[in-house]
Amino acid sequence: MFDMQPCEKPDAPFVADAYAASAARTVTRMGRVTVTEGRIGDDWAALLIRVRDDRDEAAFAALFRHFAPRVKGFLMKSGASAALAEDCAQDVMAVLWNKAHLFDPARASVATWVFTIARNRRIDALRKARRPEPEDLPWGPEAEPDQQAALEMQQDTERLGEAIARLPEKQRVLIERAYFGDLSHTEIAAETGLPLGTIKSRIRLALERLRHKMG
Amino acid sequence: MTMTIKHHISDALLMGYAAGQLPEAFSLVVATHLSLCDDCRARFAGYEAVGGAVMECAGAVAMSEHSLAATMARIRSAPAPVSRDAPRRMGIFPAPLAAMVGGGPEAVKWRSIGMGVRQAILPTENGARARLLHIAAGQKVPDHGHRGMELTLVLQGAFRDETDRFGPGDLEIADEDLHHQPIAEAGEDCICLAATDAPLRFNGLAARLAQPFLRI
Structure with a gap:
């Protein structure tokens, strides 16, 4: 149905190149987040943090080039026309700019965060429905972000993407259909065999630290 | 949160909620349980990450030529987003439920x-x-089965049925195979948030006759 492999990042070298200088500055702020054996995927978080902290339009442009077409593709596979998907993808990227202060790299990768914005936009635009959200926890980006946790979260998410790409096609297509909104809630079966345990443990630990601090 | 929760959200429901595919009534129950249960919140983060990976790798579609400039113009022309106060917990009602009810238990x-x-x-x-259900302590709920799925989340007190005991924060997921007669425990009255995607199947004649009026 949809070929997920290989998961290309054609614009990544451009990002790495154009942002060498800014990345160096970001290192001071974010410590190890950007300096990981040239793993390009890690840079999205650094770019979004530049949008968050410095309102950096060039960093936003790089995020836009990578994520906007993916949001558009995701929405089209969810049943939106090209025109509606284009319009919603622009909205999603505007939300990314406006809500960048809510992004916490220790909790989610940029791809995950963009997905949640796109999903909510899809529910508004295509299903015209509401989706109650869990209670907010006062665990927004901390003044001193846990840099190791942030790095590991980005890496876990990359590994998850690789694991999905390696799944037998039938299973992979079912997961994709669930997320494209092609399966009803009674048709979704979640026995994916995906390595979700590490992400779960990481968030669980972060929550325990938070509860401890609040307690 | 010192609540000891024993009965959690199923993987299928968590994935459905992460994918944005649940009807609003089910989303409400899931969001309310997630507000009480760090374990499920952490599992949920995993299913959102799957969504990120699917979107990342499922194929890009080129944006129109001036889309970046158009988006920057949208950002500049839009009024600064209003920062609304996040909905808050009201008594035993976690924020998503309090927002739906428009207050705490006293507003029901x-x-x-x-x-x-x-x-x-x-x-x-x-x-x-x-729906919210208030069952007097020690009271039996009419014996019933399910045509679809019924989610019941305990907010106060506890009930027991043929399968187990359900206390605060516990979620019972009943499907077509479960036929039960929940009984509220003695002590505190039991308050639950319940969602169904099909009418229940009552055994007693009285309950069956009353069903259209009760909208259960």
Whole structure:
């Protein structure tokens, strides 16, 4: 149905190149987040943090080039026309700019965060429905972000993407259909065999630290 | 949160919620449980990450030529986003439920449905129905089965049925195979948030006759 492999990042070298200088500055702020054996995927978080902290339009442009077409593709596979998907993808990227202060790299990768914005936009635009959200926890980006946790979260998410790409096609297509909104809630079966345990443990630990601090 | 939760959200429901595919009444129950349960919140993060990976790798579609400039113009021309106060917990009602009810337990307009049970139907969209149930301590709920799925989240007190005991924060997921007669434990009255995607199947004649009026 949809070929997920290989998961290309054609614009990544451009990002790495154009942002060498800014990345160096970001290192001071974010410590190890950007300096990981040239793993390009890690840079999205650094770019979004530049949008968050410095309102950096060039960093936003790089995020836009990578994520906007993916949001558009995701929405089209969810049943939106090209025109509606284009319009919603622009909205999603505007939300990314406006809500960048809510992004916490220790909790989610940029791809995950963009997905949640796109999903909510899809529910508004295509299903015209509401989706109650869990209670907010006062665990927004901390003044001193846990840099190791942030790095590991980005890496876990990359590994998850690789694991999905390696799944037998039938299973992979079912997961994709669930997320494209092609399966009803009674048709979704979640026995994916995906390595979700590490992400779960990481968030669980972060929550325990938070509860401890609040307690 | 010192609540000891034993009965959690299923993987399928967590994935459905992460994918944005649940009817509003079910989303309300899941969001309310997630507000009480760090374990499920952490599992949920995993399913959102799957969504990120699917979107990342499922194929890009080129944006129109001036889309970046158009988006920057949108950002510049839009009024600064209003930062709304996040909905807050009200007593035993976690934020998503308090937002739906428009307040805490005291704001609920209960309606007696007889047999020591009161209910309040919540204003969710069509497709599945959510209600609050108030069951007097020690009271039995009429014996029933399910045509679809019934989610019952305990907010106060506890109930028991043929399968187990359900206390605060516990979620019972009942499907077509489960036929049960929940009984509220002695002590505190039991308050639950319940959602169904099809009418229940009552055994007793009285409950069956009353069903259209009770909208259960």
